Amino acid sequence: MARINNHLVIMAGGVGSRFWPMSTAECPKQFIDVLGCGKTLLQLTVERFGTLVAPENIWVVTNEKYADIVAEQLPSMPRTNILCEPCRRNTAPCIAYVSWRIKSTDPKANIVVTPSDHIVMNVQEFQRVIGDCMKFTSDTDAIITLGMKPSRPETGYGYIQANLAAPSLRNKGIFRVDSFREKPDLKTAQEYIKQNNYFWNAGIFIWNVNTIVNAFRMYQPKLAKIFESMLPVYGTPEEQATVNQKFPTCENISVDYAIMEKAEEIFVCPADFGWSDLGTWGSLQTQSKRDLYGNAIIGSDIQLYECHDCIVHATQERKVVVQGLDGYIVAENNDTLLICKLSEEQRIKQFSGEN
Numbered sequence: 001m002a003r004i005n006n007h008l009v010i011m012a013g014g015v016g017s018r019f020w021p022m023s024t025a026e027c028p029k030q031f032i033d034v035l036g037c038g039k040t041l042l043q044l045t046v047e048r049f050g051t052l053v054a055p056e057n058i059w060v061v062t063n064e065k066y067a068d069i070v071a072e073q074l075p076s077m078p079r080t081n082i083l084c085e086p087c088r089r090n091t092a093p094c095i096a097y098v099s100w101r102i103k104s105t106d107p108k109a110n111i112v113v114t115p116s117d118h119i120v121m122n123v124q125e126f127q128r129v130i131g132d133c134m135k136f137t138s139d140t141d142a143i144i145t146l147g148m149k150p151s152r153p154e155t156g157y158g159y160i161q162a163n164l165a166a167p168s169l170r171n172k173g174i175f176r177v178d179s180f181r182e183k184p185d186l187k188t189a190q191e192y193i194k195q196n197n198y199f200w201n202a203g204i205f206i207w208n209v210n211t212i213v214n215a216f217r218m219y220q221p222k223l224a225k226i227f228e229s230m231l232p233v234y235g236t237p238e239e240q241a242t243v244n245q246k247f248p249t250c251e252n253i254s255v256d257y258a259i260m261e262k263a264e265e266i267f268v269c270p271a272d273f274g275w276s277d278l279g280t281w282g283s284l285q286t287q288s289k290r291d292l293y294g295n296a297i298i299g300s301d302i303q304l305y306e307c308h309d310c311i312v313h314a315t316q317e318r319k320v321v322v323q324g325l326d327g328y329i330v331a332e333n334n335d336t337l338l339i340c341k342l343s344e345e346q347r348i349k350q351f352s353g354e355n
Contacts, residue, residue, distance in 0.1 A: 122276025
């Protein structure tokens, strides 16, 4: 399949302080070097699609206050491909906006939609899976979502129940979805992973532009009408002012509720390429290389003594020495130092003082 019609949509409007003091409302986690590798999560997201999508077909939907950060971090992407939301309205309006915008310039577009703040450990396998899915959607009316093979009874993710007895005739590794399940309690999650047909919902979607636009027209006609009415201004100097006027009138609804749970041609592609949404310091510790005592170190001059199951993030070339901690987060950024029990990290937002 020609790359010319492949498009990548990155949702990068998230705010918050889950990785405070590294991340703040002014610079959320997608724009920082969480892994200490010299690249931000946004840059890593773009990098792993490099063999699949040309730079001119990369689109980032973000809050208007982050547009300059995106442009700085992705200089090879056209500035006009940064679409700015004037306010937060969840993922359905975000996806509807960018879908109509892409359709206005490429009516044959084949699109993959991904969050900006996830990590993938096996990039080669990721590219194989995405490539197969994009080939599948390029000539069908199917909507595909990726299902991550669960490694633990996780209560922080939604689940996808797949019908493994009914593989697609076009691709034996793609199956129909039986149902989407909300984030479960621990007992329910334990039951899910005993079965082989439940997968984590990664929030990564693949479809062609006509499929998703028609799905909005059928299942969310009010949203469709809003973005259909903007056809004359897409790609013009009037686009942003029109978006600023009409976007706040959109319903606040996720694409899962708006489309995925209603549409008929929904498929899941089970995958296993070392995925994490990096939602917590604990998940970062799990995905990082750890020493014999379970400690994860991100930084160039960190020494631990008699520590167990800690994560220490200090990348500003200061010498850091930690002794005698079990199960702690130690993180510094500029003039702020955080020392917090991993088991209490849900209180970090309270500590940060951010709303």
